[in-house]
Amino acid sequence: MSRVFKIIDSGGVIAGTAGISLIDPATIIGTRGGLNKPTLNLSQIEAGSIVEAEILEDLSVNLYGSSQDNASNQIQILVKMLRKAGQWWKAAWQSAPVYLQAQHTSETGARYALVKGAMGLSLPDVFDAPFEVDARLEVLGLSIVREHPWRSGVPGTLPVALTQTATDGPASPTLVHVVNFRDDVALTHLYSYDDSSTLFSANQISAASIAMWSVSGSTPAAADILYLGSTTAAWHHFVMQILTAGVFSADVIPEFWNGSAWAALTAGSQITLYPTGGEDEIFKSAGEWVLNVAPPSTWVANSINNVSAYWVRLRLNTVSSWTTTPVTHGTNTPYTPKTPHIELSSSIIKGDAPPRVLLRMFSPHGGTTTPMMGTTSRILMGIKSRGLSKFVANLNVGNAGNPGDWATAYGTDTAAADDVSAPRGKRANVTFATVSTLTVRVTLIGTALLDDWEGQYQAFAVARQVGGAAGDCAIRLRVMIGSSADGSPVFDTATVKLKSTGVNEWVELGIVKLPLTETVFSDALGTDLVLRLLAERSTGASTLGLVQLVLIPVDEWSVILDDPISFPTTGASALRGNTVLDLDGGILRNRTLKHVLTSGVLYPAEAWYRGGSPPQLEPGRQTRFYFLMGHYPTTFGTGPLLCTLGQHLAVSIYAHHSYNTLRGAD
């Protein structure tokens, strides 16, 4: 490997795709000790945000021309390159950057850095001998300002997606499905039903190579059905990896059991599909298909093939033609996403400084021009790299589906109630029958869990006021350390009124620090953590449903991504089918951009608001990104945001790893 130190403009408009080498003995080469010897100061070494730091490369080179005209031409190209570099940072029209590439003779990986411009350029006396005689410019001074630190990839170029830690699906994914809750409900049954023979397939929930709608090799026809069910509780997501794409023309109707009949699920508000297309297009391409459902409150279990479960079925209403039956992957079995985070293991982020990171979020298909589950308008994200063995961001208030270390106790006028819109089908119901003033309604006790929860969080409740006028009910979070007994250290958030009725809304409770002060690594933190929800009803006869308590970590990095509501009538700026949101910390460009996805190509559409810094995570640390998604209730831009089970994003993550100095074999 020959060494590399060159300056390149993306697209190669000025100096070709090879760029200008600064160590080529035939053209430009550094003087002895004249190349790449920057000094890093403390703030550059400690730089937390990748968009903040820059460094001066004070270069000293000799330029050899075949003639004076040739030398002049080389200088002109170099200056044009530096002008272009500056334009990338200052002018909106300049969409291609200029960067440095460096690599040493035995260094495995190249490193790159955006050039911000030149602080100065000094020429020797061009009327003196070396230039006059040999067309040689000796000791040419070139002060280049570049971004710091170096990065592992070509600026403006997307690397391959990082391998994430599997959450619910197969190992080593590069795209993970994120949902809006956490529970332990998995689908238990998958049947195909052949109407002509009135036969069911065997339960294929753990099978590979499943032929959809086919029973013992039958060719699917009208009235055949694919049944998906869980005997555990109501469920909301299901993934099937298709290996053989279906070729058929059929009217596919997704339905749920409403207690007396099968009723169609409404696209957008009750069902969405990933990656694309309406129900009639399901399974017609290879890859993962995600079925996201949010049936109405009438959804109940019923018996199919002698199995009582919460069923959703895909019925072939009519079939015009059937050429190829879709078949699932030969190894990967179907699975149920039920995790609101993605994770990178400690070996994924390399280098010695925070990387530049791009999160690419694909939205499922189904949303229309009315706010609904399928039109996500706000995404919250926070990362956490410590205490991950037991930490969960979403705790269920319905006393179902929480990790075993958590116990739930109900206070005054409160009891668990069935609710298919809540995780594991349960919520806490506060009747205010005897006490309507502010008092403890739910206590969640995490036994010896303070260690994993140590940190700072933005706390949210997902709650629903039933009846009355918006704002009649209000809630508060109380944090207690060590015990729920009076006298234990306690912190209360503000009391926050609900802003709507009849829907599961986000209630933002504020910042919570656990424990109530800062800690050091040697502090003992293996004590109980108590989280209490207090509620009051100021007037009227409403009741209150408490669904989830969500703690989004904010002390390492967090962000709010917001729909700009650029067209409230149709909600055109919300995420929906065939749209992709990039949170880019500088791989392509520091931006938050919604794309339109057409035939596999991403077309830039409009910027989303970003409340927060670009993603910041430390190299060499296991890190999770926790998500919370919201959509507007009835009018785009008019809150409160609703948190609906069934909201879904498919997330890939890309990184340019960062290096203060050399890259080596990383």
Next chain:
Amino acid sequence: MIASIVIGHNPVALWERFSLTLTRHAERNGFSAYNSEQRRGGFWKASFVISADRAILAEMMRNGLGRNVVAYNEEMGIDFEGYINTMRLMTGVAVAKTTLDTVFNKVWLRYKNTGGTLVRSVVASDATSQARFGVKERVLSGGEIASSSVADNYASRYVSLRRNPRILPESVRLAGSNKENPQIEVDVFGYIHTLFWRVYNQTASAGTQGASSEVNDILTAVGQFVASRSISPNSTTVTKEYDADRWAAQIIFDIAELGDASLRRWVAYMKRQREFVFSEAAPPEVLV
């Protein structure tokens, strides 16, 4: 620490669609020198400097007044929310200023006629300006005017002159030099200021009512920028009649100062997402 500042379109007028996220030391579109202040009324004033492409700065100077601004901290919190009230383009040599302070699109005169009776002129309005910035009123004092048409004409001329903002030179430094990268210094006002844009007069309904009902009535009448309300019950009796051309915010603050029957202090303010709050100053349980 402020992580980003998001500038969006005027959320009420919606005459345009705009989205610009500014980050610290960004490739482009950055901000610096941020500071904010909260007073009675909640978010009061913030300021910062935009560093961006010349085309973006020029567009901001032309169209930026009234745009929504949200400053986010590193912890998902909103440090400030308001609208752009004033911008100063700093080129190094000259400073050019544009502001909403001098924009008015609904104006009338109070004056005495020759009989000594206090009367008002007709209201002069400009619908185009109102659709772009929201309704911004001004009441002029006319002294003694013999003819109502003189008063009416004055109000009409006043609106014509002030319905749109202007970009005016504020200062020129003779020894200055052009900056390579011009900047805009932005003053942002909290939305509570929009209740100082509007006069509240109400004479159709006589008598008295509870303080919270009165605050609700005022917001319904002139709270154009109030997106939602959190009005706690307060039965302190106040008048329903107002006819003195007073600012809505001033009336509301005066009502809040009356407190309640339990002698608690009350406050009125605007919080994030343009939510108006009228409530006791502190939760009852922490009172001693």
